[in-house]
Amino acid sequence: MYPEIFYSNTFSLLAEVEVGKHFYWNIKGFLVHGQVFVVIWFVFLILLIFSLLGTTNTDRIPHSWQNFMEAAVDFVTDIAKDQLGESFYKDWIPFIGTLFFFIFGCNWAGAVIPWKLIELPQGELAAPTNDINTTVALAFLTSFAYFYAGLSKKGLGYFKRYVSPLPLLLPINILEDFTKPLSLSFRLFGNVLADELTVSVLTSLVPLVVPLPIMLLGLFAGSVQALIFSTLAAAYIIEALE
Amino acid sequence: MDSIISAASVIAAGLSIGLAAIGPGIGQGNAAGQAVEGIARQPEAESKIRGTLLLSLAFMEALTIYGLVVALALLFANPFNS
Numbered sequence: 001m002y003p004e005i006f007y008s009n010t011f012s013l014l015a016e017v018e019v020g021k022h023f024y025w026n027i028k029g030f031l032v033h034g035q036v037f038v039v040i041w042f043v044f045l046i047l048l049i050f051s052l053l054g055t056t057n058t059d060r061i062p063h064s065w066q067n068f069m070e071a072a073v074d075f076v077t078d079i080a081k082d083q084l085g086e087s088f089y090k091d092w093i094p095f096i097g098t099l100f101f102f103i104f105g106c107n108w109a110g111a112v113i114p115w116k117l118i119e120l121p122q123g124e125l126a127a128p129t130n131d132i133n134t135t136v137a138l139a140f141l142t143s144f145a146y147f148y149a150g151l152s153k154k155g156l157g158y159f160k161r162y163v164s165p166l167p168l169l170l171p172i173n174i175l176e177d178f179t180k181p182l183s184l185s186f187r188l189f190g191n192v193l194a195d196e197l198t199v200s201v202l203t204s205l206v207p208l209v210v211p212l213p214i215m216l217l218g219l220f221a222g223s224v225q226a227l228i229f230s231t232l233a234a235a236y237i238i239e240a241l242e
Numbered sequence: 243m244d245s246i247i248s249a250a251s252v253i254a255a256g257l258s259i260g261l262a263a264i265g266p267g268i269g270q271g272n273a274a275g276q277a278v279e280g281i282a283r284q285p286e287a288e289s290k291i292r293g294t295l296l297l298s299l300a301f302m303e304a305l306t307i308y309g310l311v312v313a314l315a316l317l318f319a320n321p322f323n324s
Contacts, residue, residue, distance in 0.1 A: 190307030
């Protein structure tokens, strides 16, 4: 499709722009994207190590790791509390917090760690959130969560909200259930992929110094996207609860 | 691949990201301007304004990103690329 120069040496030496190329694993007839799994397990490991460090040797007066982890947990508690309010937030801290830490971990793992040093036969290791499958899975989890929240609180009366305020709005209300996960997943996927593409294109043009501010911007955007995803998940849940 | 299709895809990709950047650009400019005005009037509310501004800027950014996703799909995962 593209002239040969598009895939010139500089690209493959410094940073490959590999969209749509994957390192496939065949697990019982299912093709999965191996590079995503490797980085996701790495993120799990990091999060596990952090929480273990934070919870062993707990003291009355927190110090070092415990202090850090308590600040982090306070932060996600504030996200949940801001959206869900005093009466509901306690039940949803685990969900909102997990979403935040996982997405934050994924975005930063892709940006901070030099995955390029590890060679794969096809595709390259990057942030797991730059694969649309990951973000769609997260968005569907959010959908299930708010359906569960609404159904467990109101029972079948939950479906009354589809015909409120007018029965005329039924199609739009149903459509909303589809656009919510769509916009959630596309926002995260597009932002992370855009950051990585910008960095790799800039690196192929000017290898030194110039990409650094864009990389910093990528780190910032990654944390803001994690914040937005968890805030929106909380907002959808409270919408179903009220 | 047909050269007409690749030419059309490249043009469409450029147009989609370019057009998608117009609206959010105006919106972000408005939001940032209003935030500056708010801070000038009430400097003590700066941290609160900054938080809200960043969140709403990211929402507007998402609209451009949709255009970018379309552009990337056209360039790297073109459905008409037989």
